[in-house]
Amino acid sequence: xxxxxxxxxxxxxxxxxxxxxxxxFTRFVSSLVARSGIALSRPRLVSQQVHFIGNYSLxxxxxxxxxxxxxxxxxxxxxxxxxxxxxxxxxxxxxxLVRELGPVVTALLFAxxxxxxLTAEIGLMKAGEQLAAMEVMAVDPMRRVLVPxxxxxIIAMPVLAAVFSMVGILGxxxxxxxxxGVDAGAFWSQMQNGVDVWNDVANxxxxxxxxxxxxxxVALYEGWFARATPEGVARATTRTxxxxxxxxxxxxxxxxxxxxxx
Amino acid sequence: xxxxxxxxxxxxxVLLGAAALVFLALRAGNLSTFSxxxxxxxxxxxxxxxGLKARAPVKSAGVVVGRVNKITFDDHSFKAVVALDxxxxxxxxxxxxASILTSGLLGEQYIxxxxxxxxxxxxxxxxxxxxxxxxxxxxxxxxxxYNTAQNQGSSSEKPSAPASTPPSN
Numbered sequence: 393x394x395x396x397x398x399x400x401x402x403x404x405x406x407x408x409x410x411x412x413x414x415x416x417f418t419r420f421v422s423s424l425v426a427r428s429g430i431a432l433s434r435p436r437l438v439s440q441q442v443h444f445i446g447n448y449s450l451x452x453x454x455x456x457x458x459x460x461x462x463x464x465x466x467x468x469x470x471x472x473x474x475x476x477x478x479x480x481x482x483x484x485x486x487x488x489l490v491r492e493l494g495p496v497v498t499a500l501l502f503a504x505x506x507x508x509x510l511t512a513e514i515g516l517m518k519a520g521e522q523l524a525a526m527e528v529m530a531v532d533p534m535r536r537v538l539v540p541x542x543x544x545x546i547i548a549m550p551v552l553a554a555v556f557s558m559v560g561i562l563g564x565x566x567x568x569x570x571x572x573g574v575d576a577g578a579f580w581s582q583m584q585n586g587v588d589v590w591n592d593v594a595n596x597x598x599x600x601x602x603x604x605x606x607x608x609x610v611a612l613y614e615g616w617f618a619r620a621t622p623e624g625v626a627r628a629t630t631r632t633x634x635x636x637x638x639x640x641x642x643x644x645x646x647x648x649x650x651x652x653x654x
Numbered sequence: 655x656x657x658x659x660x661x662x663x664x665x666x667x668v669l670l671g672a673a674a675l676v677f678l679a680l681r682a683g684n685l686s687t688f689s690x691x692x693x694x695x696x697x698x699x700x701x702x703x704x705g706l707k708a709r710a711p712v713k714s715a716g717v718v719v720g721r722v723n724k725i726t727f728d729d730h731s732f733k734a735v736v737a738l739d740x741x742x743x744x745x746x747x748x749x750x751x752a753s754i755l756t757s758g759l760l761g762e763q764y765i766x767x768x769x770x771x772x773x774x775x776x777x778x779x780x781x782x783x784x785x786x787x788x789x790x791x792x793x794x795x796x797x798x799x800y801n802t803a804q805n806q807g808s809s810s811e812k813p814s815a816p817a818s819t820p821p822s823n
Contacts, residue, residue: 436657439664447667486682551671558674561682580681585762588709589683599674 420613424542427535431543437536442543445506449608450551452505453498459558460493461485461563468564469572478568479578483586485564490587490596491652494557496644499603502549503636507611510541511632514615515625538612545611550597557596581632595651603648610636693739694778695723698752703734706754706763706789712738714767719744724764738765739811742778747772751784763788 428526468484514537517523523533561583568574589595611632618628679685703725712720720740728735740746749770756763770784 436661440660442667443660443664447663450670490678490682547668551668551674554671554674554678557682558677561678569748583682584684587683589679589685593675593678593683596678 416617417609417613420616421609423534424539424609424612427532427539428543430535430539434540437540438543438547441540442547445510445541445544445592446548446551449502449505449548450555452501453552453556453558456497456501457494457559458563459578460497460556461489461560461565462567464488464493464560465564465567469568469574474551478572478574479583481564481568481574482583484562486561486583486587489557489560489564492644492648494560495553495596495599495603495635496640498553498556498600499549499607499640500637502545502552502604503607503611503633505638506545506548507607507632507636508629510545510608510611511615511618511629512625514538514541514612515525515618515620518616518618519620519622519625521620534616538616542608542612545608546601546604547605550600553600553603554597564601591652595647599644599647599651602643606639606643607636610639692742693720694742694776696720696738696740696776696780696782698736698738698782698785699728699731699733699818700736700754700785700787701733702787702790704754704756704763704790705738706736706765706788710762710764712740712765712767714744714746714769719767736765747777748774748776749784749797750776750782751786752782754788756789 464485465481468481469478472478472480472484513522517533517537523537526533526536556620565576565579567575569579614628615631618624706722706725708722708724711718711724711754718721720738723737723739725737726735727733746767747770749772751768751770753766753768754763767782776782
C-alpha cells in the first residue's frame with residue numbers, strides 16, 4: 393500500500409517538477425527578451441560575442457562542411473551511378489545540405505563548440521561570485537552578460553550554417569566533378585533546376601535561426617541555473633550538449649514536417 | 655585584441671555569411687532564373703497534367719518563354735486548369751497548342767507551346783484551346799498491350815497471314 397502511495401507521489405512530483413521547469417525557462421526567456429534593449433544601445437557588446445561565438449567556430453564549421461560534402465559526393469555518386477543518373481549528384485548534395493544537413497549539423501557543432509563555452513563561462517562566473525559582485529555594483533548581470541551572448545548566438549548561427557552549406561556544396565563539387573568526373577555543366581544545372589530559393593534556401597536559413605535561438609537559450613539557461621560548484625558546472629555543460637542537441641533534432645523533425653510536408 | 659581589430663573580424667565574418675547566402679541563392683538555387691520582366695497570363699485546360707508542378711518552365715522550340723503560375727482543378731469540366739505567366743516579349747498566335755512534355759526519360763515535366771498560324775495574338779488572360787495531356791506510362795503500356803492482343807487476334811483469324819507474324823498459341 394505504501395509502495396503504491398510512493399509511486400503516485402513520485403508521479404506527482406515529476407509532473408510538478410516538469411511544469412515548474414517549463415515555467416522557469418519561460419520566465420528566463422521573457423526576462424532576457426525584456427532586457428534586449430542593451431543589444432541596440434551597446435552593439436559593441438554583441439559584436440564581441442559574435443566574434444567569440446562565430447569567428448572562433450568558423451574553422452570547425454568549414455572543415456566539417458568540407459568533409460560532409462566529400463562524403464555526400466562519394467556516397468551519392470555510388471548510389472546514383474547504379475541508376476545511371478550521376479548527373480543528379482549536384483542536386484542531391486545541394487538539397488540535402490541546404491535543407492537538412494547544413495542547419496542541423498551546424499547546430500550540433502554549435503552546441504558542442506559554442507554552447508558549452510557559454511555555459512561553462514557563465515557557470516564559472518556564478519561559482520566565482522562575479523555575477524553577485526556585479527549585482528552589488530548595481531549592474532544587472534542578466535542584461536550585461538546574458539543578453540549580448542544570446543544575440544551574438546542568434547546572429548552567428550545562420551552565418552555559420554550558410555557557410556557550412558556553401559563549403560559542403562563545394563566539397564561535393566570537388567569530389568564529384570574534379571575527382572570522379574561528373575559533367576560540371578550537368579552538376580550545376582541540375583542543382584539550379586531543383587533547388588528553389590524560397591522553398592529550400594530560405595527555409596534552411598529559417599531553420600538555422602530557430603536552432604541558433606534554441607541552442608543559445610539552452611546554453612545560457614543551463615549556465616545561469618548551474619549549481620555554483622565545479623561539479624555543478626560540469627553537469628550543466630554536459631546538459632547543454634545533450635538537451636541542446638536533442639532539442640535541435642526534435643525541432644528539425646517538426647520544422648521539416650511543416651516546411652516540406654506537402 | 656583591440657576594438658577595431660575585433661570589429662574588422664566580425665565584419666568579415668558577417669560578409670562571409672552574406673557571400674555564402676548569395677552563393678546558395680545564385681549558384682545552387684534558381685534565383686538567377688527568376689525573371690522580373692513583365693508578364694501576361696494565359697490559361698490552359700488539360701485532361702491530365704501528370705506530374706506538372708507550379709514554377710515549371712513553359713518552353714517553345716526549347717526556349718523558356720514563361721512559367722507555370724498555379725494549377726487548380728475545375729469541378730465543372732473536371733479538368734486541370736493551368737495558369738501560365740508568359741514573358742511580355744514573346745507573343746503567340748491564338749491557335750497555339752500546348753502539350754505537357756518530359757525532359758529526358760525521367761526528367762521534370764514542362765509545357766511545350768507550338769505556335770499556330772492565326773494572325774491575332776493572345777491577349778492578357780487568354781485561353782489556349784488546343785491542349786495535349788501528359789503521357790501516362792500506364793496508359794501507354796495498356797494501349798500497347800491492347801494493340802498487340804488485337805493484332806494477334808486478327809492474324810490468327812486469317813489463315814493466309816504473312817510468315818513474319820509470330821504464331822499465336
